Amino acid sequence: MPAVRLRGMKQEPIRPTDDEARTLARRLLAHMRHASLGSLDPETGAPLVTRIAVQIDGQGAPVALLSGLAAHSRALIADPRAGLLVTDEAASKGDAMTHARLSILVRAEQIATTPEIREAWLARDPKAKVYIDLPDFRFWRLVPQSGLLNGGFGRAFKLAPADMLQG
Amino acid sequence: MPAVRLRGMKQEPIRPTDDEARTLARRLLAHMRHASLGSLDPETGAPLVTRIAVQIDGQGAPVALLSGLAAHSRALIADPRAGLLVTDEAASKGDAMTHARLSILVRAEQIATTPEIREAWLARDPKAKVYIDLPDFRFWRLVPQSGLLNGGFGRAFKLAPADMLQG
Numbered sequence: 145m146p147a148v149r150l151r152g153m154k155q156e157p158i159r160p161t162d163d164e165a166r167t168l169a170r171r172l173l174a175h176m177r178h179a180s181l182g183s184l185d186p187e188t189g190a191p192l193v194t195r196i197a198v199q200i201d202g203q204g205a206p207v208a209l210l211s212g213l214a215a216h217s218r219a220l221i222a223d224p225r226a227g228l229l230v231t232d233e234a235a236s237k238g239d240a241m242t243h244a245r246l247s248i249l250v251r252a253e254q255i256a257t258t259p260e261i262r263e264a265w266l267a268r269d270p271k272a273k274v275y276i277d278l279p280d281f282r283f284w285r286l287v288p289q290s291g292l293l294n295g296g297f298g299r300a301f302k303l304a305p306a307d308m309l310q311g
Numbered sequence: 312m313p314a315v316r317l318r319g320m321k322q323e324p325i326r327p328t329d330d331e332a333r334t335l336a337r338r339l340l341a342h343m344r345h346a347s348l349g350s351l352d353p354e355t356g357a358p359l360v361t362r363i364a365v366q367i368d369g370q371g372a373p374v375a376l377l378s379g380l381a382a383h384s385r386a387l388i389a390d391p392r393a394g395l396l397v398t399d400e401a402a403s404k405g406d407a408m409t410h411a412r413l414s415i416l417v418r419a420e421q422i423a424t425t426p427e428i429r430e431a432w433l434a435r436d437p438k439a440k441v442y443i444d445l446p447d448f449r450f451w452r453l454v455p456q457s458g459l460l461n462g463g464f465g466r467a468f469k470l471a472p473a474d475m476l477q478g
Contacts, residue, residue: 157380178407180347180396182358188456190416191349191358193396195461197408213324215414215459229347229360236403239438240345241364247382249357271406289355292382294362 165301182227183219204310212280250286332468349394350386371477379447417453
């Protein structure tokens with residue numbers, strides 16, 4: 145993969161994607177229960193960042209459970225381009241800037257709530273029982289378009305969707 | 312403040328901004344050492360979400376220290392519209408969806424590194440000494456335009472810049 149050149153700056157420190165990077169990305173996704181969502185604010189076009197509840201499905205693709213009353217749902221209905229920052233939920237100690245994290249650009253698609261999706265969600269997030277059946281809550285599939293894995297200072301990798309999904 | 316109406320949905324549960332909300336927002340900002348940044352990917356226009364090192368300055372306004380080699384710097388140079396998700400760094404236990412967090416839409420402005428800014432930063436983040444003087448690192452002021460405070464399930468407030476800055 146050719147490194148990107150910035151105006152007058154050094155090359156971007158992107159390393160060739162290897163199996164270690166793929167394994168790390170899949171581990172971050174497997175443990176994901178919430179993440180930071182970027183959506184496009186319909187009024188200003190600015191990137192609004194909010195915390196959402198999100199898990200992977202059987203194929204390793206992120207599925208979110210969102211309130212239709214929240215600003216991010218309004219934003220995703222207006223424009224499906226979104227971003228996700230997935231952090232290492234096991235890492236709470238030390239400098240957060242050295243923890244692994246994965247930035248994914250996604251396309252958001254509202255999906256129907258089936259008994260299978262509902263049960264799979266509750267198996268991982270039992271506390272959602274309080275609100276999962278409220279009329280404004282909806283499931284959304286966040287289809288990965290590209291990824292940027294930061295494995296800590298100076299360890300960056302570009303990932304394709306197939307690098308992040310379960311093999 | 313008028314509540315926003317969604318197509319056929321209930322009113323957005325935004326509460327009137329009060330001093331408790333302002334105090335909470337300022338507390339989240341005062342403890343901030345890193346945050347999730349939303350920036351607009353120049354290639355796709357999608358909202359890229361990345362983790363950045365960011366602190367408030369003497370006026371309570373966020374200042375970030377960013378590598379010019381990172382994708383978010385390239386994005387902010389192309390379009391200064393950005394978003395910040397500030398979480399409760401003291402809260403690591405329990406359901407993350409019940410923790411307080413603040414979403415801010417900001418305008419990013421690169422600022423010159425002065426000895427004062429450099430020293431103030433290092434006083435709060437001594438480990439940055441390793442990279443603060445590298446040639447590609449730059450300080451950015453993230454000027455708040457509007458805020459959305461989530462104090463936990465069902466407790467949402469819209470904030471103006473003056474509600475978030477130190478009084």
